[in-house]
Amino acid sequence: MINYRRQFLVRYGMPLLFLLMLGLPFILSRFHLRLMTEAIIYSLYAVSYNLLLGYAGLLSFGHAMFFGVGAFFTAITIKHTAGMPFLGVVALATLFTTLVGLTVGVLLLRVKGTPFALLTLAFNALFFAVGTKWHSLTGGDDGLSLAPPPIDLGFMMVNTTQGVNIYYITLLLVGLAIAFCWYFTKTAMGQSVLLMRENEERMRFLGYNTNVTRLILFTFTGAMAGLAGSFYALFNAFVSLDAVSLDMTTKVLLMTFIGGAGNFAGPVLGSFFYTYVQDFLSDLTDNWPLIMGLLFIGMVLFAPGGLSGLIRDMADKFTRRTNKEE
Amino acid sequence: MIEVAVFFLHGLAYAGLLFLVSSGLTLVFGMMNVLNFAHAAFYMLGAYFAYSMLQMTGSFWLCLAISPIMLLLLGAVVERLLLRKVHVLGHVHELLLTFGLAYIIQEAVKWIWGTNPQAMTVTGFLADTIKVFGITYPVYRLFVFGVSVILGLFMALVLFKTRIGIIVRAAVDDSSMVSALGINVPFVFMGVFAVGAALSGLAGVTAGPLLSVFPGMAGAILVDAFVVIVVGGMGSLGGAVLASFIIGELQSFGVLLFPKFSLALIYMLMALVLILKPEGLFGEKQ
Numbered sequence: 001m002i003n004y005r006r007q008f009l010v011r012y013g014m015p016l017l018f019l020l021m022l023g024l025p026f027i028l029s030r031f032h033l034r035l036m037t038e039a040i041i042y043s044l045y046a047v048s049y050n051l052l053l054g055y056a057g058l059l060s061f062g063h064a065m066f067f068g069v070g071a072f073f074t075a076i077t078i079k080h081t082a083g084m085p086f087l088g089v090v091a092l093a094t095l096f097t098t099l100v101g102l103t104v105g106v107l108l109l110r111v112k113g114t115p116f117a118l119l120t121l122a123f124n125a126l127f128f129a130v131g132t133k134w135h136s137l138t139g140g141d142d143g144l145s146l147a148p149p150p151i152d153l154g155f156m157m158v159n160t161t162q163g164v165n166i167y168y169i170t171l172l173l174v175g176l177a178i179a180f181c182w183y184f185t186k187t188a189m190g191q192s193v194l195l196m197r198e199n200e201e202r203m204r205f206l207g208y209n210t211n212v213t214r215l216i217l218f219t220f221t222g223a224m225a226g227l228a229g230s231f232y233a234l235f236n237a238f239v240s241l242d243a244v245s246l247d248m249t250t251k252v253l254l255m256t257f258i259g260g261a262g263n264f265a266g267p268v269l270g271s272f273f274y275t276y277v278q279d280f281l282s283d284l285t286d287n288w289p290l291i292m293g294l295l296f297i298g299m300v301l302f303a304p305g306g307l308s309g310l311i312r313d314m315a316d317k318f319t320r321r322t323n324k325e326e
Numbered sequence: 327m328i329e330v331a332v333f334f335l336h337g338l339a340y341a342g343l344l345f346l347v348s349s350g351l352t353l354v355f356g357m358m359n360v361l362n363f364a365h366a367a368f369y370m371l372g373a374y375f376a377y378s379m380l381q382m383t384g385s386f387w388l389c390l391a392i393s394p395i396m397l398l399l400l401g402a403v404v405e406r407l408l409l410r411k412v413h414v415l416g417h418v419h420e421l422l423l424t425f426g427l428a429y430i431i432q433e434a435v436k437w438i439w440g441t442n443p444q445a446m447t448v449t450g451f452l453a454d455t456i457k458v459f460g461i462t463y464p465v466y467r468l469f470v471f472g473v474s475v476i477l478g479l480f481m482a483l484v485l486f487k488t489r490i491g492i493i494v495r496a497a498v499d500d501s502s503m504v505s506a507l508g509i510n511v512p513f514v515f516m517g518v519f520a521v522g523a524a525l526s527g528l529a530g531v532t533a534g535p536l537l538s539v540f541p542g543m544a545g546a547i548l549v550d551a552f553v554v555i556v557v558g559g560m561g562s563l564g565g566a567v568l569a570s571f572i573i574g575e576l577q578s579f580g581v582l583l584f585p586k587f588s589l590a591l592i593y594m595l596m597a598l599v600l601i602l603k604p605e606g607l608f609g610e611k612q
Contacts, residue, residue, distance in 0.1 A: 059418045061363075061425065107597060110604045114361045115560060117421055118552050119600070121363075125549040126593045133589060246545065250429055257422065287437050293430040300423050301408065304415055 021171055025164045037167045039275040041231045044174045046255040046267030047181050048224035054261040055185060056217050057197040062120030063252050065104070065127040066222040068244020070097045070229025075144040075239045076137060086151045086160055090173070090230050097226020098219055105218040109211065124249055131244050143240030146233065166235055177227055182264055184220065193217050254296050260306025269308050331459045333578045339467035341574025342474035343533055347547055348554040348566045349481060350525030356561025357498050357518045359417075360409065363424040366548035367431035368523050370541070372397050372530025374439055377446050377539045386448045386535070394527040401523025405516045428544065436541045443540035452535075470532050477528070478567055485563065494518060550577075553596045559609025568607060 025033055045067055052058045073093040077084060084092075108119050131138045138144065151158040151169070160166050184190045195203050196210050203210055233239045242248060251274070259270020274292070281288035303310055351365045362368075375396055376389035383389075404427065412419040447453070452469055455462045485491040497504045497514045505511040537543060554573055558565025573592055580588030599606060 053418070057418065059421055107600055110600055113417060114355070114359070114421065115556065115604075118361055118556065118560075119596075122549055122552050122556070122593070122596060126590075129589045129593075133586070250425075253422070253425065287433060290430060290433040290437060293426055293433055297408075297423065297426040297430065300419055300426060301411055304419065 018171075018175065022168075025167060030163050033163050033167050035275055035279055037163075037170050037235055039272045040170050040174050041228050041235060042251075042255060042271035042275060043268040044177050044181075044231075045225055045228040046252055046259065046271045047178050047264070048221040048228065049252045050256050050261055050264070050267040051181060051185070051193075051217065051221045051224075053256060054263070054266070055190070055197065056193050056214065058214070058218070059117045060120040061117055061246075061249055061253070062108075062122075062124035062127075063221075063225055064244055064246065064248035065124045066097050066101055066225035067229035067232070067248055067252075068127060068131065068241075069100050070094065070226030071233040071239045071243040072131065072138055072144070072229075073097070073226075074230040074233040075146045078146045078149065079144065084149060086149045086169075086234070089149065090227065090234070093230035094223050094227045097229070098223040101219040101222025101226070102215070105215045105222070109214055109218060121246070121249075124244075124246055127244050128241065128246065131241050138241070141241065143238060145238045148234045148237055160234065161237065170231055170235065174228065174231055177224060178268070181224060185264065189213070189216065254292055256306075257296060258299055258306055260308035260310075262305050263308055263312075266306050266308035270306065273307060328459075328461055329582070331461055332463070333582050334575065335458070335463055335467065337575035337578030338471045338571075339536070339574075340577055341570045342471035343529065343536065343547075344550060344554050344574055345474045345478060345566060345570035346470075346529035346532055347526065348551045348558075348570060349477065349563065350522040350529070351551055352555045352558070352561055352563060352566045353481070353525065354519055354522035355555065356563070357494055358515055359498075360420050360424070360519075361560075362519075362522065363421060363548075364404075364427040364431060365424075365522070365526050366544040366551065367428040367435075368397055368401070368526035369530040369533070369547060370435060370539075370544040371400070371431055372527030373446075373534040373539045373543065374435055374530075375527070376531040376534050377439075377444055380446055380534075384449075386450075386452065389534075390528070390531050393531045394524040397527030397530075398520045398524035401520035402516055404523070405519035409519065410512065410516075432541065432544060439539075439541075441541055443538045445538050446534035448535045466535055470536060473528070473532055474570075477525070478563075481563060550592065553592050556596055556606055557599045559606030562606070562608040565606055565608030 021036075024036060028036065045063075049060070049063045052060050052063070070093045073096045074089055077089050077092060104123060108116060108123065111119060132140055134140075148160040148166075150160055158165055158169075160169060185193075192203070192208060192213055196208075196213055200210050229243060232243065255270040255274045256267045257270070258273060259268065260266030278288060278292070281291055285291075299306055305312065347366070347369055351362060354360055354362050354365070372393045376386075376393045379389045379392060380386060408423060408427070409420060412423050448466060452466050454465050456465050456468065457463075458468070485495065493504065493509055494514060494517075497509070497511050501511045504514075533543070533547070537546075550573065554566060554569045555561075557573065558567075558569030573595070576591050576595060577588065580591040584591070603609075
């Protein structure tokens with residue numbers, strides 16, 4: 001029954017949502033459209049993180065290193081090469097983050113569990129330190145501003161600095177990347193990740209090399225975070241060290257966990273929730289991170305399924321009468 | 327030559343501080359299998375408590391005594407009310423909880439004490455200088471090292487020579503057997519966590535006059551302390567001693583020899599240990 005409902009949601013709900021979002025620029029103000037774009041970018045970031053945490057059970061405190069590398073690579077490429085096309089920059093940034101993910105993954109995945117969590121944090125700090133010190137490349141504390149290149153469609157040039165345009169581009173491309181992540185979870189590779197989380201010993205027994213599976217997943221999530229980072233840079237036309245900081249890691253943790261790490265849609269929900277609640281709270285008080293932190297702890301303690309878990313529980317409660325035999 | 331001696335002493339002082347921080351971290355990890363991400367936040371809280379107390383009373387020795395006790399109580403409360411609750415949900419949730427706690431403490435500190443660095447000044451002989459190896463050197467830095475040595479010896483004595491130590495070590499190996507012998511195991515774990523928090527408080531008070539008190543101090547020490555316990559071997563007290571010494575001196579001489587890359591040195595050491603001996607110098611194989 002539940003599976004049925006979810007299939008229904010995926011088949012009709014997702015395209016419907018996409019159509020709805022296509023119409024948003026006609027309704028929303030420029031400011032809210034920016035928030036929406038940001039939330040979509042964070043969605044990909046959080047979805048990629050959830051593939052690690054929710055699907056593979058790997059707790060990482062270093063996801064911002066990929067996000068930051070993607071963002072900085074984008075800014076640096078645009079700064080040093082003239083006439084690089086928009087999509088070329090994004091593709092290169094993603095490719096580069098893939099390589100970084102592979103290299104870091106080889107080192108980090110030598111350990112598991114708590115030591116892994118600790119080392120991801122240490123590596124994140126290393127990336128931040130490199131960003132701070134390598135002033136000539138990253139601009140250090142000043143950050144880098146960039147001019148997002150226009151997209152040449154052959155018959156027209158699309159200006160990517162305009163709010164509406166970047167919204168549509170983000171919706172389309174980042175939306176595609178999120179859909180690809182969803183597709184990934186349905187492939188044999190994605191399913192073997194779940195199997196690895198549930199019973200790694202058995203999986204090895206069946207002849208799988210779990211170390212390779214883990215490395216591929218880690219690299220893939222890194223690449224997706226890098227893609228999100230690249231869009232983040234293009235969207236803001238600016239990158240600062242914030243993109244690679246521990247705060248950015250904390251952000252993805254909060255978004256993923258508040259939304260719910262147990263299922264695919266949770267982090268998307270969490271990103272939108274986080275972006276909008278932050279906007280709302282920061283008007284009221286400077287101490288909004290404190291409230292966000294309390295919310296996070298509350299979720300960890302009382303609702304480990306996050307918001308999406310709460311919604312599902314509620315939906316189950318309402319439909320209980322119809323599927324008693326379950 | 328004199329310069330080398332000075333940097334060696336600087337390294338010792340920092341090594342002492344690192345050991346003060348990482349000893350509690352490694353104790354809690356070794357005994358409870360929980361990596362406390364909030365440990366550095368506790369350390370910062372200890373420093374801020376001491377700062378406020380020093381403002382009120384003017385006695386550093388009082389701070390040194392009271393601040394760890396306050397952290398002991400806080401640690402006990404956190405373990406009893408929060409950590410124990412998520413224990414059944416598994417490791418990931420325990421880590422997430424302590425991580426969230428660190429975040430909240432960080433924000434609360436900014437809210438209560440503001441973001442400006444505050445100086446903690448000690449008086450009396452601690453503020454003096456002393457002649458060692460023919461150089462004049464501040465007493466306080468040596469005091470930090472002294473505190474860490476005394477603490478290290480005390481911890482080793484309690485853990486390996488007393489009944490309490492035997493119970494704690496046994497509770498890690500086989501908690502159901504220990505509980506069958508009539509020992510309140512959850513209480514033992516609460517005690518261990520509280521002591522870990524108290525140690526971070528002690529480290530915080532000691533660090534205050536050395537580094538001054540600021541909201542970034544938790545983040546500044548956290549990674550170094552993590553590197554110490556990775557290099558030394560997670561959960562190993564002896565490893566923490568050796569790794570603190572290596573990293574303290576590495577930091578100190580790194581600044582002298584390669585000022586540009588001093589920050590990268592400890593990460594290189596960590597990467598090296600990971601490649602050659604992933605379980606750390608004194609760690610047990612997983």
